Amino acid sequence: MNINGVQIDATFAEAFPMRATRVIITAQNLKWAYHAAQAMTGFATSVIACGCEAGIERELDPSETPDGRPGISVLIFAMGGKGLAKQVETRAGQCVLTSPTSALFAGISEGEKIPLGKNLRFFGDGFQIAKRINGKRYWRVPVMDGEFLCEDTTCTVKAVGGGNFLILAESQPQALAACETAIEAMKKIPNVIMPFPGGVVRSGSKVGSKYKALSASTNDAFCPTLKGQTKTDLSPEIESVMEIVIDGLTDEDIKKAMRAGIEAACSLGAENGIRRISAGNYGGKLGPFLFHLQEIMA
Amino acid sequence: MTALTFTLKAETKQRVDVSPLTPDRLADRPANDIGAELLQCGNRQIRADELFSIEGQNSDCLIFRGSSKLDYIGKGMSRGEIRVEGDAGSYLGMHLKGGRIVVNGNVDAYAACEMKNGEILIRGNAGDFLGACLPGNKKGMAGGVVIVKGNAGDRVGDHLRRGAILIEGDAGCYLGSRMTAGTIAVLGKVGDHLGYAMNRGTVLLAQMPPSIPSTFNDCGAHTLGFIPLLLKGFRGLETRFSEMSDPLKRVRRYAGDMCGLGKGEILVAL
Numbered sequence: 001m002n003i004n005g006v007q008i009d010a011t012f013a014e015a016f017p018m019r020a021t022r023v024i025i026t027a028q029n030l031k032w033a034y035h036a037a038q039a040m041t042g043f044a045t046s047v048i049a050c051g052c053e054a055g056i057e058r059e060l061d062p063s064e065t066p067d068g069r070p071g072i073s074v075l076i077f078a079m080g081g082k083g084l085a086k087q088v089e090t091r092a093g094q095c096v097l098t099s100p101t102s103a104l105f106a107g108i109s110e111g112e113k114i115p116l117g118k119n120l121r122f123f124g125d126g127f128q129i130a131k132r133i134n135g136k137r138y139w140r141v142p143v144m145d146g147e148f149l150c151e152d153t154t155c156t157v158k159a160v161g162g163g164n165f166l167i168l169a170e171s172q173p174q175a176l177a178a179c180e181t182a183i184e185a186m187k188k189i190p191n192v193i194m195p196f197p198g199g200v201v202r203s204g205s206k207v208g209s210k211y212k213a214l215s216a217s218t219n220d221a222f223c224p225t226l227k228g229q230t231k232t233d234l235s236p237e238i239e240s241v242m243e244i245v246i247d248g249l250t251d252e253d254i255k256k257a258m259r260a261g262i263e264a265a266c267s268l269g270a271e272n273g274i275r276r277i278s279a280g281n282y283g284g285k286l287g288p289f290l291f292h293l294q295e296i297m298a
Numbered sequence: 299m300t301a302l303t304f305t306l307k308a309e310t311k312q313r314v315d316v317s318p319l320t321p322d323r324l325a326d327r328p329a330n331d332i333g334a335e336l337l338q339c340g341n342r343q344i345r346a347d348e349l350f351s352i353e354g355q356n357s358d359c360l361i362f363r364g365s366s367k368l369d370y371i372g373k374g375m376s377r378g379e380i381r382v383e384g385d386a387g388s389y390l391g392m393h394l395k396g397g398r399i400v401v402n403g404n405v406d407a408y409a410a411c412e413m414k415n416g417e418i419l420i421r422g423n424a425g426d427f428l429g430a431c432l433p434g435n436k437k438g439m440a441g442g443v444v445i446v447k448g449n450a451g452d453r454v455g456d457h458l459r460r461g462a463i464l465i466e467g468d469a470g471c472y473l474g475s476r477m478t479a480g481t482i483a484v485l486g487k488v489g490d491h492l493g494y495a496m497n498r499g500t501v502l503l504a505q506m507p508p509s510i511p512s513t514f515n516d517c518g519a520h521t522l523g524f525i526p527l528l529l530k531g532f533r534g535l536e537t538r539f540s541e542m543s544d545p546l547k548r549v550r551r552y553a554g555d556m557c558g559l560g561k562g563e564i565l566v567a568l
Contacts, residue, residue: 067527068543103523127561129498130479131524132441132460133531140524149523 001294003263005270006277008293013164013258013279016287018047018077019084020159020249021114022057022107025096026071030059036099037072040091044076045196048216052078052087053161053247055193066105067149073107075193077161077247084156085114092150093120100145106136106154117141117150160289163246163254166204166222166278167265168238174273175240176200178265182244185264191253192246201243207282219280238275251289259296299356301381302332305363307351312340313387314349316362317370321378321397324357332357362386366406372399375416388425391418394442407451408432413461415441419536423448426470429463429482430456439463439480445537452489455482458499464532464539474501477562481528483539496555496562503566504546510564514554519568521548 001008025040027033037056044054053076060071076091078084096104097120106116117139121128124141130152131138137152167182169175183199186192194200209217220226221233222241234241244261248254268274279293304319315338324332333347346352354361358378362368369387372380376395385403394413404422410429424446429439430453438457445464452470455463458480465482471489474482477499485504492507493514502525510516526543533540549565 066530067523068530069523129500129561129563131481131500131528133524133528138524138527140522146520147522147524149527 001297003266003297004268006266006274008262008266008297009276009278010292010294011279012281012284012293013162013291014281014284014287015160015162015164015251015254015289015291017289018053018079018159018161018247019081019112019156020075020077020247021084021088021111021154021156023074023076023088023092023116023154024060024065024071024105024107025074025099026060026065026067026069026103026105027099028069028101030070030072032099032101033070033072036096036102037074039095039099041074041076041195042095044087044091045201047077047079047083047161051083052076052091053193053195054087054091055195055199055247057190057193058187066151067103069103075191075247075249077159077193077195081112081114081156088154089115089119092116093123097123097141097143097148097150103149105151108155108157109136111155111157113153114156116152116154118152120148120150157249159247159249160251160254161247162287163248163251163258163289163291164204164243164280165258165262165293166241166243166276166280167274168222168234168241168276168278170237170239170273170275172240174268175242177272178268178274179242179244181268182261182265185260186244186246186257189253189257189260191249192257193248194244194246194257196245199244201245204241204243204280207286222278233278235275243280251291254289255291255296258291258293262293262297300354301359301361302352302354302357303361303363304346304350304352306365306368307349309365310339310349310367312342313367313369314339314344315370316368317373317392319346319360319362320372320375320380321358321360322374322376324360327357329355366404369406372397375399385422390420391416391444394418404448410439410442410444410463412437413439413442413444415461417442417535418444420444420446420448423467424450424454424465426451426453427456428454429458429461430454438478443532443535445535447536449486455480455499458482462528462532464537466538474499474562474564477501485538493555493562493564495558497559498561499563501562501564502546502549503564504542506566510552511554513556514552514564515556517551517553517563519548519550522551522565525549525565 041054065071121139205216366385382401388406390409407425431438449467468486475494483502
């Protein structure tokens with residue numbers, strides 16, 4: 001398959017099941033909602049070492065938020081419900097509770113409940129106030145700038161993590177430009193996040209390492225500087241490879257995001273140095289979700 | 299199907315307990331069976347069809363055309379709707395678990411007494427002890443919404459535990475007395491001894507009362523984020539409160555009753 005001079009490999013991305021939740025952060029203005037959301041989704045690129053993968057899904061208009069203020073919706077993914085609950089609570093406590101004028105609400109109302117403000121309320125030292133509004137419980141925790149308003153719980157749902165595709169280009173700036181174009185297009189798709197910095201990963205990994213202590217190491221087959229040193233997957237003209245990793249609430253959401261991203265990257269075409277689109281997989285052994293590139297782009 | 303309608307044949311001298319006439323208890327029952335239902339009237343028991351002319355078939359929607367002597371309308375009901383055309387007696391919606399009761403006239407004392415959930419809309423005035431508990435009990439209304447378009451009497455929300463009482467007119471003395479939690483909001487004036495022995499909960503007032511009890515301490519003026527959220531939650535209900543998030547956004551907060559736990563609050567719109 002070839003789109004605009006860009007070869008689409010006959011391969012697939014391999015993804016695995018995760019648990020996810022959505023939370024809504026509101027604040028006096030979008031600037032402060034972003035401060036809280038960026039803090040909450042910081043150091044959350046990969047479950048391998050961060051405990052969760054998190055990202056900003058989109059901005060919310062005041063008409064879309066529970067308290068009628070500008071907001072940000074955040075998606076957080078982890079390998080299991082317990083781990084997710086721990087990450088959500090820790091991040092809510094350290095990043096949102098602390099952020100001026102913020103309030104925190106559940107963004108998913110069906111599924112398995114995990115605490116949001118349920119335990120954070122104890123920060124109120126007995127002065128916290130519960131309010132049940134439309135069947136939902138909220139906590140008003142007195143803080144130095146006024147009150148921190150937080151929903152009691154949020155819900156977790158089954159989700160999919162690790163959807164991906166690789167952009168292979170003739171130069172590093174061209175690969176990055178294609179990734180930026182792809183990310184802009186993918187940000188418009190709901191229910192997905194691209195958890196890595198700016199949505200792009202330059203250090204794709206393979207399973208295993210020559211060092212026994214490491215479970216993953218650099219994906220040498222796609223490292224352009226190793227073309228003559230290892231069993232490479234790159235042709236001579238490829239000088240840079242970058243990856244976009246996608247977590248989504250369903251596999252359909254990931255497919256939509258992959259299609260939007262690949263389409264956008266391919267729109268730059270071969271004349272801009274974009275030569276191939278490939279994907280990372282582990283031979284189909286790791287995850288039950290396989291995203292075949294050519295099927296998605298058909 | 300038309301609503302099952304109970305029209306009082308003649309004014310009774312005694313009060314009537316109409317608690318057996320609820321959508322739950324009348325579901326799937328034939329007309330003659332409903333007419334044979336015995337109702338306590340003073341010290342006697344009288345068949346429903348002796349007191350009322352009964353029309354209609356839909357037992358999910360009942361209409362009472364009666365008098366202020368019909369007590370316990372909708373007691374313990376969990377679903378459906380009751381409409382009262384005219385006034386209702388005492389204990390309207392007592393132990394209500396769900397569904398909706400609409401009264402076009404006034405209601406007597408103890409409306410929404412120990413109510414658990416559902417909605418009561420009173421287009422006229424409400425008597426004393428609205429949303430309270432029975433004498434000697436310690437758990438008042440524990441959920442749902444009560445809307446009073448007119449005025450309410452004394453001791454509104456006595457021992458209130460949860461839910462919201464929204465009064466668009468005035469409220470009497472001892473508003474929110476002994477409250478455990480929940481919300482009472484009043485657009486009009488309130489009487490003396492506001493929040494007497496209140497433990498927790500919120501009283502939201504659109505007007506500054508003549509005096510704040512000396513056992514409530516001023517916590518200053520604030521813009522509280524939960525108020526728009528709370529008022530937005532009343533959208534879809536027939537109440538002016540759902541449109542009042544702007545005028546009620548900024549409030550002065552008084553905490554009390556300091557003679558007790560002191561974790562209740564009176565919020566007065568600024």
